[in-house]
Amino acid sequence: MSIAKRVQQWATFARTWHIYDCTWQNPFESAQLVKTHLMGLHKPIYHPMNDCGDHVVVINTKEIALPGDEWVKRVYFHHTGYPGGASWTLAWQLHEKDPTMVMKKAVYNSMRGNLQRRYTMQRLHLFADDQVPEEILTNVTNQIRTPRTVPQRLDHIDKETLENFPAIVDYPKDYVLR
């Protein structure tokens, strides 16, 4: 095997590390993206019996966004196994308890329940904020593009942009400013 082929072989089967910023992202849209990279579905060599999945570091999971009132409509069910042990937790209550759990469950539920799922989940590294340990961050070589753009708050827009933005509605002549 030539050197070039050996490098190609090494590069093909090496585990890459990706980073994904969850700020203002829908966890269930993100789960599809993260799942693809975790399982290695984006690789041409993918095969269910071929262990070619990558690592994904997911940061800022406490900043995820849900559409409309889904924070109170989405319910997580748990049963302890004892009689009367059923409990229903709203998404926002779960997110308040553990800011990584909604994202984790979204990725877990996006995959089929087979023997590989637990091992694939071990390659997922979730962080509530952007404080990632140095030894994890040094591995990262790729950033996954986010599907939603982060909206800008009006009070965070700089003064120059605010002043130079064209106006499309003017006050009438007899208007009292307030």
Place this chain on the structure above:
Amino acid sequence: MASLLKAATSSLRSTFLQARSIATSPPLLIKEIHEKLENNVLVYEGVNVVSPRAEKMLKPACTSKFCPECTLGLDIKHTDVLILSQYVRSDGCMLPRRITGLCHRQQKKMGALVTMAQKAGLMPNLNPSWSKNDPKKRFGWRKFNKYFIESTIKY
């Protein structure tokens, strides 16, 4: 018959209201109300000002009837806070249609978009005085990030 009645009442009105020619203020100027405390006397003063938007008006928007969607074909999202903030007062309430000059449908749609932006916490500085101003300090589930889908607006 109706026109006769109208003519009669108008002439009556003109004769009665002839004496009222005093204008309380110079007509048709934008005003700002200033509040001053002088020697324990609170003075409210209406000061004539130039509209702050006068010189940066977009040229097609200078006509009285201008809808961003009907006239320019813009697709406005609830995240376009620089546009939406022009349609609200400083306390975040929507300006009426006689001021915004939008058509009926666009006025309703713009109101819905403003509500979405406010619920998503994108315009926290345009709020009533009692507001906490920080979307992260809201109660319960409202403190978490949420976004809206514009296709859910009915009109």
